[in-house]
Amino acid sequence: MRRIVLICALLLGLPLAATAMDITADPATIKWGPPPPGLPPGAQVAVISGDPGSNGPYVVRAKLPRGYTIAPHTHPTDENVTVLSGSMRFGMGDKLDKKKATVVRAGGFFGAEQGMQHYAFTSRGAVIQVHGMGPFAITYVNAADDPRNKPTAQAAPAADKKK
Ligand SMILES: [Cu+2]
Numbered sequence: 001m002r003r004i005v006l007i008c009a010l011l012l013g014l015p016l017a018a019t020a021m022d023i024t025a026d027p028a029t030i031k032w033g034p035p036p037p038g039l040p041p042g043a044q045v046a047v048i049s050g051d052p053g054s055n056g057p058y059v060v061r062a063k064l065p066r067g068y069t070i071a072p073h074t075h076p077t078d079e080n081v082t083v084l085s086g087s088m089r090f091g092m093g094d095k096l097d098k099k100k101a102t103v104v105r106a107g108g109f110f111g112a113e114q115g116m117q118h119y120a121f122t123s124r125g126a127v128i129q130v131h132g133m134g135p136f137a138i139t140y141v142n143a144a145d146d147p148r149n150k151p152t153a154q155a156a157p158a159a160d161k162k163k
Contacts, residue, residue: 022049032063037148038138042068048129052136059131064088069121070138071096071145074114077133081110086126092118094141117141 024030032044039045043062050058061084072094081088083104090110091101096119104110112118130136140146 024048030061035062038146040068040070040147050134052134054134056134057131058134058136059129060136061127061129064122064126064128066122066125068125069096070119072117072119072141073138073145074117074141075112075132075139076137077114077135079112079136080131081112081120082129082131083108083110084127084129086122086124088120088122088126088128090118090120092116096121 030046030048032046035041035043035045039062042065045060045062048059048061050056052058052060064086081090081104083106085106087103087105087108088110089098089101089103091097092112093100094117098121101119101121110120143149
């Protein structure tokens with residue numbers, strides 16, 4: 001086995017470090033946390049591989065509750081979404097039209113090229129896996145839809161309220 005890896009690395013001209021293994025053997029070890037501020041609250045997100053904030057490939061997962069909605073937006077890099085469980089609806093365009101969305105069930109896939117306006121929402125909830133080339137970023141078509149522009153109770157420490 002080691003010889004095969006060595007031969008492959010030599011044939012491809014790769015440094016042997018490129019054969020390092022990145023494995024999540026037990027999904028129970030995945031560390032979930034709140035979503036980045038550019039996504040609506042209520043989801044749980046985990047980095048599976050890479051760093052979505054840096055250059056290079058990344059794999060992340062998100063647990064989305066029922067009724068979770070991401071308003072029309074674009075990304076600076078291609079986005080690739082695999083639905084792992086539940087289902088999610090995806091639509092293209094600058095206006096959220098639930099009737100025009102396509103339901104993607106567990107095992108299905110949705111890809112959005114960089115700059116393509118799209119939106120997505122769940123009915124009963126879903127677990128999705130997103131992969132692509134970082135850095136991941138999201139730009140909403142309407143700034144008012146951007147969660148970063150919405151004040152939240154968590155974002156305002158008590159000390160600031162007194163001013
Ligand atoms: Cu997207």
